[in-house]
Amino acid sequence: MDEDFDVIVVGAGFGGPVAAKICAEAGLKTLMLERSQSVGDKVISGLTIPFYGFLFGPKFIQEGNPPIERPSDGIINYIIKDIDKGDIEIDKSLRVPKPFSPIIAFGYNAYCKPFCEWEVNQAVDAGVILKKSTTAIDVIKAENRIKGIITDKGERINCKIVIDAEGSKGLLAIKAGIRKKYRPETISLADTYDYVMPKEIIDKVFGYSVKMCWGWDEQRIAPPLGHGNGLMVWPYRNSLHFMQDQCLRINDNHVPNLNKLFKVYHRNITDKLAWWKNLVEPHIKLRARMWAGFEIYVGLDKELRDMPNHAAGMLLIGDAAGLESTELCDGVPAAWFSAEIAANIAIEAIKANDTSISFLRRYDKKIKQHPIIQWSISGRNRFDLRNAQEEHDLKKLKQYIHNGWGLGALTHFMNPFFQILLSYVNNDPVIITKWIKMFFRYYQNWIYENYDYSGKRVIRTNSSKKLRKVEMKFLRYMGILETILRSLSKKKKLLTIIVIPLSKSLNTIMRKALPVVEPIYLIILRLLNPILNRFSRNILKFVKYANPIIFQNQKRGF
C-alpha cells in the first residue's frame, strides 16, 4: 500500500470501528487494519453490554439497529454454600423490575462477531478503508514520534495518527514503547462453551437473567481460586454461553494447572448443580468451545493504571489502554467511550497539525475525567471477594456479591451515572425520550430478529399504515415528557442548587438508605407482582404489534 493516510486504526473489534467511522465522517482518510480473515473471527463472547454503553456511547449505535441476542434484565447470583447438600442462597436483587423489564434493559447479551461486523459495516459505509488479513507488527518511528504502521507483509503505511484498538494483549503498544506486559494476576483466562438450546426452554429457565455462581475453593464447583472469579451463564436467543474464568496467577505466586482445573470445574457443575443438571443439561448441545485472556484487574493496580495511553502520533483505546471493567469484566462501553474521545482528539490534532505528545495529553485527561470509565476500572468487589473466600466468611462473601452484582451496586454507581447523565441532559434535554424509544426499538428488533447487518435478517421497512390509537397515545406521552423535560431544563436554578449537589452525594445517600429501603422495595415488588405482570404483558403486546416508526427518533412522514 503506497498511499498515506490521516489515521490508521489497528483492530476491528468493538472500539476500532467507532473511532474509524468518526474520523472518516470528519473527512479524514482512514484505514482500519484487522488481522483475521473476516471481522470477528478471533473474538470471544460471553457478554452483556451494559445499558450505559448504549446511553452514553456512539450515536450511530444508539440510533441504529445492532444485532443483539437477548435483552438482559439483570443478574441472579447463586451463592453456593454446600453443593452436596444443595445449600444455595440466591441474590437476585439487581434486576430491572417489571413492567420495565425486559424493555428497559440492564444490558444486551450479544455475540461479539455479528456486533463487530455490524459496526464495521457502518464504518465502511462512512468511507473507512478496511484491510483484513493484515497483522500490524510494528510502528514506524521517526523524529521521536509514531508515523505509521509496518504490516506482516512488510508494507510501511504512513499516517498522521495511529489509533491502537488491538485489544488486551497490547503487543503493538509494547513494540511502540508505550506500555509493558501485564502481570499474570491481572489476567483472567475465560474458558467458554457455546451451547445450542431451544428458545422456549431458555425463556422458561433463564428468562432474561444472567446467572452467576460463586462458591468455596474446596468445592471445585465454580472457579473460585482467582480473585473471586466465578461462573457465568448468559442466555442468548437460542443458545447459551457458559464461561468459567480463573486468574493466571493466584496466591503465593502460584500458577494454577488450568488445564486440569477447568475440566474438574466443568464436570462438577454439570454433575452437581441442580438447575444445570435438571433444567439445562437435557436440552443443550455443545456447539463450540473457546477461551481467551481478559485483563480484568489492570485498573486496580496503580502502576498499571498509570501506564501511558498515548504517545506522539498514537492513541490507545479500549482494552489496549487497560480499560476493561474490573467487576463486570466488560470492556465494551469503555471501548466505545474511549474510541469517541480518541477520534475527536485525533481530528483536532490533525486540524491543528499538531500530533505531539503535549497535544495528545488531552486524551489522557478526558479518559481520567470520564466518570463511568473510571468507575468501571476501579471496582474492587470481585477482587476483594477472594479474601472472603479464603477466610470462609459467608457474611463478607454475600456483602461483596451484593455490592458487585446486587442492588448494593447502587452505592457506588449512582454518582458517576448521574454525573454523566446530567451532562447529556444539559446538552440535549429531550435525550431521555430518545433513550426510551431506543429501548423499545431494540426490544422490537429482538422479537422480530430485525437487525440491519446481514442478508438473512432485514430490518422491517416502515409501514405506511395509519397509526393506531394506542400508537398515537405513545407518541403523545413522549411529547408530554419532552415538554416537561424542556421546561425543566430552563430552570437552571433547580439544576445548580438542588440537582447537581444531590447527584454528588447519591452514593452516600444510597449507602445509608439501602439497608432500610431495599427490604421494603422487595416486599412491595412481591405484593404488586400480579398487577405488574399484567401491566408488563400489555406493554409487551403493544410493542409486538406497534408500528416500528413510532420508536424511531427521526419523524418520517408525520
Added chain:
Amino acid sequence: MVKNLKNFPGVEWVKGTGDFIKIDEKKCIGCMNCVKVCLAGCFEMVEKKARVKSLENCMECASCWYVCEEEAIIFTWPLGGTGYRNDWG
C-alpha cells in the same frame, strides 16, 4: 488449509501462521508454567525445558506469555488471515 479438531468443536485453524510463539531455551528455567496454563496443550517438557510441541490448536490467548516470568516466551500474532477462527464468539 483449514483444520478442525474433535476436542475443540466449533473452531477452526487456518494454516500458515508461522512460528508465532517461540521459546528462548537459554532463558527457560523449566518451571512448567506455560504447560500448566495452556488449554490447547501446545507445550511439552524436553530435558527439563519447555518446548513448543505444536501451535496447531493454539487459540492465541497469550497465557503462556503472561505466566513466563523469565521472559523466555516470545509471543507475536500469527500472520494475517491465519490461525484460530470461530463463528460463535
